[in-house]
Amino acid sequence: DTAVSQTPKYLVTQMGNDKSIKCEQNLGHDTMYWYKQDSKKFLKIMFSYNNKELIINETVPNRFSPKSPDKAHLNLHINSLELGDSAVYFCASSLGGQRGVETQYFGPGTRLLVL
């Protein structure tokens, strides 16, 4: 079984559309994260949730809205997609007890291309 899974794996869409990416973890972890990896492979955290509560909200445009229906799921909804949103989006999870030093387990990524 995949520990951290994301759907879809690839997403090609037009500018201005709204899209969602889903993430699920079956590790029993309390904390989940969204990262963005740009075309230069630079990784930056966007959001994190601990047991459905938002704990990190970096300076991300408010077109991006995370939603955590339960602690095993963290979805990312993006409104009014722009060309600059093209990137690979990674979901990750960790135990949640000592978040600063825990191993994070990453999903395979969702490759978003905005045309």
Next chain:
Amino acid sequence: AQSVTQPDIHITVSEGASLELRCNYSYGATPYLFWYVQSPGQGLQLLLKYFSGDTLVQGIKGFEAEFKRSQSSFNLRKPSVHWSDAAEYFCAVPGSGNTGKLIFGQGTTLQVKP
């Protein structure tokens, strides 16, 4: 503010040769340090991490890293590289607070020649 620098964007080594990937950090207190690997088309996987104690840390896949406070470095090493080691390698430090935020370096792309 915490930061990580990986000076080498791209490194090519021959299969069987030794490898050292550099990582320099800036951290206010005793650093926690991580190395993650990203294989092509995959997510990231933890190779090893340092919190305290022995400055030489062993990880998975035959990798090790040495913490040197005097040089603010945490270089990753492997004595003999395999073709399957070709990947992107990221050094990381935690952000402030117990949020789980990781600050990643720019990454080093490792190419392995047959």
